[in-house]
Amino acid sequence: MTVASEKEIETLRGCGRRLAEVLASVKQAARSGVSTKELDKLAEGLILSSGGEPIFKGYKTKLDPRPYPGSLCVSVNDEVVHGIPTEKRILKEGDIVGLDIGMRWPAFAKASAGKPQGLVTDMAETIGIGKVSPKAEKIMRATKESLELGIRMLAPGVRLGDLGYTIQEHLERNGYGVIRDLSGHGVGRELHEDPFVPNFGKPGTGPKIREGMVIAIEPMATEGDWHLILDKDGWTLKTSDGKLAAHFEHTVLITKDGAEVLTQL
Numbered sequence: 001m002t003v004a005s006e007k008e009i010e011t012l013r014g015c016g017r018r019l020a021e022v023l024a025s026v027k028q029a030a031r032s033g034v035s036t037k038e039l040d041k042l043a044e045g046l047i048l049s050s051g052g053e054p055i056f057k058g059y060k061t062k063l064d065p066r067p068y069p070g071s072l073c074v075s076v077n078d079e080v081v082h083g084i085p086t087e088k089r090i091l092k093e094g095d096i097v098g099l100d101i102g103m104r105w106p107a108f109a110k111a112s113a114g115k116p117q118g119l120v121t122d123m124a125e126t127i128g129i130g131k132v133s134p135k136a137e138k139i140m141r142a143t144k145e146s147l148e149l150g151i152r153m154l155a156p157g158v159r160l161g162d163l164g165y166t167i168q169e170h171l172e173r174n175g176y177g178v179i180r181d182l183s184g185h186g187v188g189r190e191l192h193e194d195p196f197v198p199n200f201g202k203p204g205t206g207p208k209i210r211e212g213m214v215i216a217i218e219p220m221a222t223e224g225d226w227h228l229i230l231d232k233d234g235w236t237l238k239t240s241d242g243k244l245a246a247h248f249e250h251t252v253l254i255t256k257d258g259a260e261v262l263t264q265l
């Protein structure tokens, strides 16, 4: 979306801050012995008690007719994104876990046209469970850095190819694969809006970023080959070679001379 009023900006800030609070609590609960389903239940309860609506739940894609069953995506080790929480998946020491979450806030507020009035933010972080290997630390750190570098270079007039190049260059310099099949996206009124915000690109190409745009930037890096395979559950995307992946995401508002991270405490 492109924001149209100060009220919309305030709503996005409120949504993003609450979402960051929810994710902070989920991160604290993510430890060895906990199932991914328990984290999902916690996330859903916290979203609802903060006055929001879990926007991932029931989401459908063209890949598979089954709607997404959770409020949180929990992607462990070689799972890149969209890991479905289950009781069987128990986190253990040394795992790295991508936690991806989104919500509409305030929930169920209807405008006169019958469209939902609350606005949507989306974020993700990959964390280690207990002590993780140096190579796991390294892929998490480099992916987080690529997101931070991307956000720092945003301003009106910057092209999406410049942003993609910045993220890609950092990840590839560190020896990582950059996923091509998934990208960041516009967000705000709905979870996924135009434009595509790829994590790769050529400088000086692509649409220009404008003041007031709201976008989710989400680099996904792989230790090996960046090609993905879809699990038989219809959702979980894994690396094709079983190597690690990491994912970080923020929703940002493009300002007069930079970008404001909305999904932060």
Ligand code: MG
Pocket: 122, 123, 184, 185, 216, 218, 249
């Ligand atoms: Mg996203």
